[in-house]
Amino acid sequence: MAVAAKATLFKVDNGDMTLFETETGKRILCDINIRQAADGTDDDTPDVVKQLRNKLDRDEKGRLFVDAFLNTHPDADHIRGLIKHFHLGDPSTWVKADDKIIIREMWSSPIVFRRARAKDEDHVLCADAEAWRDEARRRTNKYKKDRSAVDGNRILILGEDVDGKTDDLADVLVKVDEVFSKICGVHDTSFEARLLAPMPADDEEEEELLTKNNSSVITRLDLKVSKVTRGRFLLGGDAEVAIWDRIWERNKKWPERLQYDVLIAPHHCSWHSLSYDSWSDKGEKAKVSEPARCALGQPLGGALIVASSKPIKDDENDPPCIRAKREYLDILDPVKGEFKCVAHSPGDDPLMIEVSSAGPRIKRAVFAVSVAAGTGIGSQPLAHG
Template sequence: MAATTTHFRVGNGDMTLVELESGRTILIDIRIRADADHPDGEASDVAAQLRSRLKRDAAGRLYVDAFLLTHPDADHICGLRNHFHLGTPEGWSKSSDKILIRDMWSSPIIFRRANRKSHILCDDAAAWATEARRRVAYFKQWGFANTGDRIKVLGEDIDGKTDALGAILIKVDETFSTIDGAFDGSFSARLLGPLPPADDAEEEVLSKNDSSVIIQLTLASGTQPQAARYLVGGDAGVAIWERLWTKHKLAPEVLAYDILIAPHHCSWRSLSWDSWSKKREEAKVSSDARSALAQARPGAVVIASSNPVKDDDNDPPCIRAKREYVAIVKPVGGEFRCVSDGGGDEPLVIETNWAGPKLKRASLIGAGLYATGVGSEALAHG
């Protein structure tokens, strides 16, 4: 089977389902608002769309093989308690029929933020933190974990707090291909962030958006082990992208992508220190941050998981950021896509086969449906 990624219409938020060629699934962030759950709500019913794409195990439980939370802001974790089972897998209830998370992938920053008055966790993020602690404690007690109790801790914490985690700790610049305790050759993931603070003064800044998990995710298809590369960065801001470029500019392939999910919902704050609303066209782009985000491969697509991008003072999404991304991908024959563009409620879908990734979003145009390929190449609708 081909690998696919589904980018749900959640406005200024993130929610992406990765379906590997092996059949395993990785969910990256969620934003399932109350309005999306209401039958008469205007928001897309992304929970139903997600559930329709998932499988059930032998016990009848819907599941994702892994759930990656880039960082614990509400627009990345909203709906967790209503739609996902938390607690021991044995406690799953058929009557509630919530989705089982086989393997949690989480940054240790969730624990520090849970104890900070300056960055209070929303209820869903607090529930994630509680479940993450349960799974870490389970591993510490038994030295192993089974499906529904597993967790990967992405990145080291300060003061050696994660030193004893052994097999469940993924350090920055490490590459892994395991999911729910099994090796899976249809993907590899290289952890690029969260980066540790450069000094004590930077710690407070990095405790929020700039502590986002940043991953280069490589999908295999057929005989092609690198059929598609995704760069995912949560809400990482300009300071982090500048540091990543300084760190990797001699080996920029670790930042290369076919698909970039534009950080922070196509925010100018990932590309510049200047305020867009205050300085508008006088705002200056950071050359280092732009370079980090400019490692586009031929035909690359930048995806904005955001509201429609308009020429106004909003940030995110920001029209100036969109223009920068268009300028990045145009020379390589790529394109920029906003998930909220187009008619209907259907998500944007990218399918990857041996020839690489192709956009397959069906959207109502006039009386017909259409589908497009990455870059300028079109797919026949089928």
């Protein structure tokens, strides 16, 4: 089966950085964690910038670009490297000597930035996060003024803000539960996504509990082949257990909204996405929240759960947490699925998932023995479309 779409999960330690390539050639980047060490030659940190740039095209002006860039939330390990490697400001100010990557369309939620409070260390924004916020505001204000946008000035706003602040932005606003399939303002037959969160707080008390992690954008992103969905990816940023509880309560009548071929385990395989109890304090006595487990426990046949994290060890660390890994393995067992940690892929290579009409499959190293045996790359699809 010919490969029609791809997902590349870069090796960024406890962080997220995923590039989706659609059948129509669009490239959607979800989060970045470009550590300073990755820019040097004397360090063994994978050069994820080089890996990313090698997968991008240049436009008619010679500028590397991504068609869309989704930031799930502005923690440093999801936005690190933005200022150094991506062009911010009007695309006309791009400088050839810097050769930064153009973001044709930002996908951003205003809710988490409204919740940022300088006196609360859980809400303080790093410099890259502040730069993302400022660029999102620039693009939003430009849209309000012009009611149109060109690539490099576009923005898609994910989730309604309070007090009617997004009421006049209907053309660039996606509300919770809505499905969207436009990239840079154009309908794309190879892509579809449903916005599941962030959800507005129910009251002031709940608002106080909503940190950057719990304001993460959660979406089911679908890659299509010949207009048929073949790869369903559930992305949840760093959302913790209370949010997954709410996600289930909101969607339990329609569990198919949460079904996935690939789940990127939230918060780098953290136990706190599945439980209110501390793993380091309670160990095996820590209890799973059933609603959260239901939300994260909707795998399709042969599904894959991926931990974008450090190597997972049998210790008290969280994230990644060995207890969360065991829970995900239990979720996968009835559907004969597979669990993978990005850190365990060979060398500096990212984890590659290829999507064809047969569904998604991991791109595996090919050796003479496996070729002779008729296995090798993608010998078994993760799921059937």
